[in-house]
Each structure stands twice: as structure tokens, then as C-alpha cells.
Amino acid sequence: MTFRLLLILIVSLFTTFANAQDLQSVLQDNRDAVEKASRKTIDAVLEALAEQNLPGTPVLLEQWREKELWQRKEDGLFFYTETDDKKTYRLIDITSGDPVGEADKKALKQLKPNSGVRSVIASALVQFQLIDPDPSRRNAALRSIERDPDASQLAPLKASIDAEENAAIKTRKIELERLLTARFEEDLTLRIAAIEELAQSLSVEARAALTPIIATKRIATATPPQGNIARELRPGSAKLTEDDAYDLLIAADLAPAYVTRAARDAALKANITNGQVAGIAVYTLNSEAARDRAYASLALSGAVPPRVTEEGRAAALDDHFFYDIYAEPSADVTDAAEAAITAIKTRVGLNKTFDLALDGLSLASIYFLAAIGLAITFGVMGVINMAHGEFIMMGAYTGYIVQQFIPNYTVSILVALPLAFAVTFAAGVLMERSIIRHLYHRPLETLLATFGISIALQQLAKNIFGTQARPLTSPAWLDGAWVLNDVVSISYIRIAIFVLGLIFFTLLLFILKRTRLGLEVRAVTQNPRMAASMGINPDRINMLTFGLGSGIAGIAGVAIGLYAKVTSEMGADYIVQSFMTVVVGGVGNIWGTLLGAAMIGNLQKGIEFLNPSNTLAAQTYMIIFIIIFIQFRPKGIIALKGRAAGD
Template sequence: MPTRSRIIPLLACLALACLALFPGPLAAQDSGIQPILQAHREAIEKSSRKTIGAAIDAIASSGLPQAQAVLESWQAKEMYQRKSDGLFFRGTSGTGPAIRLFDYDSGAEIGELATAELDQVKPNSGVRGLIGAALVRFQLSDPDPDRRRAALDAIARDAEPSHLAALAASIAGEPDAAIKAAKERTLRLLTIRFSDAENERVAAIRSFKGDIGVDARATLNPLLATKVMFSATSPAGNVAHEVDPGGAELSVPAAHALMVTAGAAPAIPTAEERKAALIAHIDGGRVGGVPIGQLNTQTARDRAYAALAKDGLVPPFAPEMEAAEAVKTGRFWALYDEPSAAVTEAARETLGSISTTVAVNQALDLTLDALSLASIYFLAAIGLAITFGVMGVINMAHGEFIMMGAYTGYVIQQIIPDYTVSILVAIPVAFAVTFGAGVAMERLVIRWLYHRPLETLLATFGISIALQQLAKNIFGTQARPLTAPAWLDGAWQLNDVVGISYIRIAIFVLALVFLAIYLWIMNRTRLGLETRAVTQNPKMAGSMGINPDRVNMLTFGLGSGIAGIAGVAIGLFAKVTSELGQDYIVQSFMTVVVGGVGNVWGTLAGATLIGFLQKGIEWLNPSNTLAAQTYMIVFIIIFIQFRPRGIIALKGRAAGD
């Protein structure tokens, strides 16, 4: 058996091992984060948003490297308190119901304890928000750039005065240029809101002159917030201006209420209060000497009330001295909530420059929208510029060729699920389909109606209705999706004001491409030469060996094919229905007529004019797009009266045909 002298050292070693594994109060560290946690033990245990701030600040400002780990585990509900001694640890799931504990200061694993021996610290959402705000100062210098960006986003959502110093300290060591610029911008915004130095705030405000960022305006606008007060003389404080009652800033009742509150005017009894006073002073069937039976008009009731007021029985009231009269004797002032006059003056000047810059950018944005709309109209009208402008055929079914192209794109997407490939395939297929339909229409109908505009109009109008009904029978009345490729999603955003969708940019480029193709066909190919010859003098062209029927057929097919391609492009952002073409047929004819019949440059000019005109009218009256189209048509009718040949009229023999 072991001797007593050997047993005692053995027991001592076991005791030391137990203390190392489960340190008690005597083994608690005298330095590190644990003493801070113990100093705020009661607040941490209570976890109340009202009292926890001091504990969080103490941990965050301790300067200890383990402070971030403590806050993160606390926020994630991974902080546990040992019941036996009240010490705090980070805990994770252990074996079975046990919790594996880790020391905050050393990071070493302490061991496992049963959940019954631990209290989990569960901060509510409010406390977690405060912890998150405190963590921002650590995350701003985190090695992971994504976490630094996330910290900036957190500051933008819920900034606090404590973030100002932490953000300023993190800028010098920031290695990423983009993140550094974002930090500097955020620092200026926080300086405006939280700095105690007036000169720093003014300098930060002026640094945003001409800046159209939404965050800058959101920070500056509250500086110019005002409240209205009554005062017989100019009040102390940062006065914005004197206010006249009755305007948008201060209504007459509100002005009178301010005077009543200040004791500068008597309260005017309401009609209900006066009625209750009359009822309360009925005496022998009379009120103020007026028989009750005669109190059937407001004038009689006012007379009775005035009699009671004369006797001092009710508050005075005279109908001619209501609130509008009372407020004439008062003076009202708008005072800035911001006490510093230098700050509000700088904010006013900066917001003025921002308003100017925003107006310029809004004009640029409106210009881009107008160019986008003009490119859509040009793309829709370029085929009509051939069939109507060159051939002189009034084709009311041109919109249905646009609709056929859009439906062709939809069918191709059902066959080819890849949206990029399907669109690339749909463009030539739509051209082929509508080219064939145009050739068939020209051979079967149009060729018999040349130089008979009324019959052509009626015939093509009937074909238009038939094609719409055919589309309804095949595809139904519901809109069909023509989905753009993923690389066309979103918009090209120049700044917070100016932006244009990638689909609109693609259509603009497509319009320029087809302008180039049209010019090449008409000026550099045999078909273009023959088309121009047949257009100007079909008999002379025939005598030179040109077949006018063949040229007319191909030209009409070309115009119809281009309309089909336009349908694919338009279908990417418009609803693909049987009525799709009807939305563009009127604008297409107006584009060709206003620009100048027979001239593609005129068509381009007409599309630009109509696009800018429509967007301008919509900007003046944004709530009524139908009115915008109506005004546009009226303007074009007036325009044609003064320039019947359009913007760019043909010259020479063709102009007189």
C-alpha cells in the first residue's frame, strides 16, 4: 500500500489538475477580459437594452484583442455563465446535452459542463443591435474586405457617434482604394451628423457641393428642418425666416393654436362647444333672452351666445373675430432644429448646388430615355420607311409583322432554353418568317393595288385584323414572355439619378446597326439601286431591264423582315400579345411622315423628334401617359400643317411624285 507521504503529493497534483480544468474564483485571471465581464456581471445577466450600454462600451473600448471574440459570441448567443462562480465562457455544442467551454482570454478549451450547471446569456434583438454597433469598430479593420464593406453598410444603416472615431482610425491603414474612398465619404457624413466641432461640420458639408448621392442629401436635408413658433419679436435661436399664416408652411388654425398656447389670443369656442354652452344655459325656455324655438339658424344661435358672453357666462366669441382675424396680430417664425447658423447656411448652399447638379442629371436622364424611345420608334418604323416611304404603300398590317416577329422569338425560346442563343437564333428566323409573310402579302394583295391608296389602306387593315385573330387562336389572349438574356438584366447606372437599362442600350445599338444595313442595301447593292430606280420611274426602269414586280416584291419583303426583327427587340421589354403591333403602328406612320417620306435620315429625325416630344410631355404630366400621346398627335398635326413634306423632304423628281 502507498505510504502517507506519497499519497499527499498525489492528491495535491490531482487538485491542481482539477483547478486547471475547472478554474474556480481563486484561479480566475486578474487581467484580461474576464475582470471586465465580472465588473458588469449584473448588467450582462439582465441583458436589458436600457442598462447594457456601459458593459458593451467597456468591452469594446478595452483595447484587448479578445474583445471582438467576446462581442461576437455574445451576439451569436454563444456566451455561457458558470453558475458555480459566475465566470463567462464561449460555448459550443459538446457531447450530448453538455456544452464545450472555451476561455475568452487564452482561447483554450476548458472542458465540458452539463447545461444544468450553466446559464446561457441570451441577448434580445435590441441588445444584439447594440453589440453589432460596437463590433463595427473591429470589423472596419478586419483582414477580410467583405467584412469591412459590411461594416460600412452597417454604419450607413444605423450610425452612432461612437463610430466616428473608429472610422477615422481605420482609414490610414486601409489597403483597398475603393473601400478607403467609401470610408472617407462615410466619415464626412458622420462628421456632419455627430462632430462637436462646427468648423469640421461646415467643411464636411461644403465637400458635398454638387454631389448627387442620396446619402449626402439624406444627411443634409435634416439640417434644414424647421419648426414654427409664435413670438411678438424675433426669437432667440437659429431663425430661418418669418412665416405668414395661411400658406403651405403654416395654416390659419395652426397659427391660432400657437397663439392660444402662448397666451396671446383667447381660444375660440368651436361650434360644438358653443352649442353645449347654449344647452347648459337654458332658462325658462330661453337662452340669452332668445326663445328656444327661434334658435333654428346659426345667426340666432350666435346672437344668443353673444348675450351669454356679455353677461360673462361663457367665453367671448364674435363671428367676425375668428382665427383668420386673430392671427393678423401675431408674428410667426420658422426656427431651424440645428442650432448652428454656420452649419445651416453651409447646408443651404450645398443643397442648392446639389439641386442644380440633380437638375442637370435629370435632364441627361430624360435625354437618354428620349433617345431610347426614339431608337424603339426608329426600329419599328424603318421597315415602314421602305414599304411606305419608298414604295408608297400604306401598310396598316405593319404592326402585325412586328407582332409576328415577337411571337417568333417566343416560339424559339420554347425550343432553345438558352436565352442568349435563342435570341441570336430568333433574329434571323423572325426576319425569314416576316420576309416570307411580306412577300406573300405583296404577291397576293398589294401588287393589285399599287397607286390605289384607299383600297390599299382598307385591304391591309383587314389583313391586320385577320392576323391579330390568327395570333389569338394560336397563342391565346394572355401575354407571352420573351425573356432577355441574363447579361441584359439590370441597368447602366451612371449615378443616383442617371441610368438606362441594358435592354434599351441593346435596342439603341440594334437600331444603329439596321440604319447602317439599310444605307448599305439602298446605296451599295443592286437591289437598292433597282428599288430607287423603280420608285422614281418604274416604266423607265423596266425599259432598262429591271423587273419592277420582282423589285417591289423583294422591297416589300425586306421592309416586313426588318419589322419582324424589330418585334424581337420590342418583345424583350413589352408584353407579347396579339395587340402588340397596334401600340406602334401609329407612331411608326408618324415617324415616317414627320421625318420626310422616302428618306431614311428623315425617319431617324422623325423618331428622334417624337421620342423627345413624348418624353418631354410625360415629364410635364407624368401621371397621364395617354394625355402625353394625345398632345403629341396634336403637335404633329400642327407641325405637318407648316411642313407637310416633313423634316427632311426629298429633292428632285421624286419629290414631286
């Protein structure tokens, strides 16, 4: 008994070793198919490699696909090669990867599979790469599946999921498995379940996987439609014109093609015999009607195809059926896919609305920062400062200069913000003391004077910094965007600007409501004469207010410069929106400025969304809307009480 068991063991081991092969043996067994690879012969080689599942198979397929597989002519063995001079090649064993000798190029033959064969090899390579020990190769396989999904990839992808140890790669495999299952799974129950899962996704990949399932083909037939019909069509309806319907009949050989005038005349010329066409003298064919009669005579004799008449075309359309048919034969699958796509579109629409609201909020925070200084200045002093945009520009250039001395972008921004405030505060005080205070209660002269200052500051910036845009680089932690899903995202820079706007909103509320300066500012705003009688110096308050408004504009310039171009004209891009924000919100009111910025920011983004191809038109519509709004709310959303209200 023991001897018998020993004999069986020896036989089984012998059989195992006899059946064991290396890569060279597999290729030699399929030598003809490898040497003359084609789409018809390549499958046998790939099946043999898959059956053996040898360790070097992925590398072999990669080298073969990239035309790096060589054959020695004298014995037909296959090798990888290395060369320094393109004449003598080092031969690399395809099984061990070790050098095994050298050969002259003339003694070798390079295998060059065509594009079709390379495509098949690439598809087969995926199943080996999915279980490769190297994570980069597994990721490469997943990218290959994403680019060109195929039914043959589903089984190896499923089989590789449980053994996957990398969490990120495993997540990608599961997502891809759901996508492939939805498209290629033979079990309809599993397929429909996968489709219903995709209905909860917003990814582009999910939509791309579902779209082919509901793809349709427009068909014309002489018999009632059969199969998974998407819709029946009636010629002459909005979805199918009579011309398109008849073209379908022609393409399906169900109706004669149109015969054009040129084709008719060519047929008449080809059938001239003894000066006649179908018994009609050629010289009488001097009109369209005569030529039509001659062609009809030829058609009756069978010499040419008959021309299509309106009556014949109408009869052909009435006698045939037209419909769109799904490429997918299962109605349950297409119904599930249609429902999933409808659900996805609804969720995408809601997320786009949310994304649009985020964009509007982001733009509103920028407008608020740009306008809050102007709102304070205008509300307290009644001064229309056309140079307010240039203070924004001065702040942005201050940030640029700071970054020339402090290369650390985080530190440079932290230094630039207070420095920009100080620079523009000082410039604002200087402007108020030297020019503005002499023009109080003279709005036209103030407007013209500040407009002239605006032009002068722009030219000064051009002389110093030139006309080219200067970079104001954001810190690395502000790069990229906060991505909620495939639809909703917002850049970190805009989030930072929004936070900065909230900080200044809170700070200004604190100053105006909780400090002596704020109390004096509110007193001068409401009644300057009464404030003066109470010991408050309106002239000093005007100076500090103008400086504060200018300083905030400088900080806004640093923030805006992080994502917009820094040029001498950048202030002009925001001065109009700043004035609109102040007027719509209510002059001199912080809450009004906040509401005005929110209204204008969301309105502009909404109009741009409805008219994305024409930004100028979108801005025009916004201005028209604001003009109409002011007709009904001339004092803005929150009307100011006191002197400014009376003015």
C-alpha cells in the same frame, strides 16, 4: 542600478498581468448591469469592453444583441450555447469559443435585452466591426452606419480608414466619413469643408446627409426671434395662414384655445344651477346668441375659459412673432448646406435632362427599327400596310422558337436575327405576290386588305402560341444597366437596340446609295415609268422592296421582344408610332425616318416626364402635336421627290 531596473520591470509586468482581463472578467465586473441591462446601465458595460478591446468583443456583442447570451444560475458565469433538443445545452466559453460542459435548460438564464438596449449594442458594435479582420463584418458595419448614422460613429470610422487594405471598402469608408463629418463634426471648419465637397456629389446619400442640416421648426414666441433663423413669417401670407398661426399660439400656450359650439353647450349644461346659467334662465337659451351671452357671463366669472373673438385673435397674432428656425445652431453651416443643396439640385436637373434625352434616344431607336421597313415600302410602293406590326410580331415569335432549341441565349439571338429576317422577308414577298400587287393604286382597298391580314395573323398567332406572353430572354451580358451616376443610367438592352438601329441605318444607306438594287429602288421611287423605259422591272423592285421592309420589321421584332412582352398583339403597340414616324419624317426617306423617330421618341418621353401619371393622356398630347406639325409640314421633315411626292 541593474537590480533596481530589474525590480521596475518585474513590477510593470506584474501590473500588466494583473490588469489583463478576458471577456468573462469584464462581464463579471459589470454583472448587475449585464443581468438587468437598460439604456442607463448599458453604457458602463460597453465602455469597459471598449477599454479592453478584446478579440472576441464583436462576437459577444452580436450574441448579446441576438439574445444568444446565457448565464449559469449557480455561479453567474456567462456562456454561448448550442442545443439539439432544447433541453440540454452545450456551454461555449465566451473568451475561447471552446465547449466547456453541458447544463440543463433550467440551470440557465437567457439574457433578453429589450429593443432599446439592442439598439445601443448595435451602435457600439459598429466600432469593433470596422476593424474586424473579416471583410464581410466590415461591410456589415458600413451598412449599419448607412442605415442609422450617428455622431458616435464618426471617430471610430475615421480611425479605421488608414489601416483599411481593401480598396472598395476603403472608398466606402471615405464616402461615409464625408457624410458623417458634414452632419456631426464639431469643428465647424471641417464640417463646412465636407459640406462643400458633398455639393459635387449626385448621390442620394449626399442629399440625405444635407437635408437634416437645413431642417427647420416653425415656432411662435412673444419676444423677437433669436437663434439661427431661416425665415420670419407673417400670418395671412402664402407660407402661413392665420388659422395655422393661431394654432401655433395655442400649441405654445400663448393664446386661449377655440371653444366649439359643442364645448360651449357642454359648459352651459355643467353650470346649470336652479334652472339658471350665470343668472340666465335655461328656457331662454333657445338661440345661438343667447347661449353665447350665457357663456360670456360664465367666462367673466371665471367659471369657464373665455371664447376667442375675431378681435382677440387678430390682436394675439399682432402681438407675437412667427418664424422658422434651423435645428442647426450655426448659420455658417446652414448657409453652406443650402448652397450645396442648390448646387446639387442644379446638377441633378441637368443630369435628369440628359437621362431624359437618353431615354428619348433609346425610344427613338426602337421606333426607327419598327418604322424603317414601313418607310421603304410606303415610299417606293405607296402601299399603306396595316399588317406591318404583325411582321414585328412574327420576328419576335421566331426569336422565341429559336430559344426553345438553342438554350445559349447569346447564340440563339445571333441565329434569331437573320432567321427572323428570312421568315418575314418570305412572308412579305408572299403577301405582296398574292394580294398587294393586285391592289396597286387602290389605297382604300389596300388598307382594308392589309388590315384584314393583320387580324388573321394575330388570330393565327393566338392559335399557335396561346394568349399568354412568351419570354424572349436576353443574354446575361445584356442584363443590368450602364450607370453613369445616381441619376443617369440606361439598360444594356436599349444600348444594344440603339447600336442595332445604327447598323441598319448605315446598311440601308449603303444599299440605297452604293448598290445596283438601291439605284433601281431610287429610280422606281422617283419615276417608275422612266425606270421601266430604262430596263428596270418595277414589279420586281416592288416585290423585293416589300420583302426587305418586312424582313427589317422581323429583326425589329427580335430586338423589341428582348425587353417587351411577346404576344399576338405586340405589333399593334407599334403600328401607330411607325406610321407617325414615317409621316413626320417624310415618306420613303431614311434620313427623314431617322429624324421622325428622334422627334417622336423625345417628344413622347418629354410629355411622359411632364405627365407621368397618365400615359394615355401623354400619347394623346403627342398625337395632337403631330397633327399640328403636319398642318405646317404636310410632306414631313424631309419631303420626298418623285412619284410619292406627287401622290
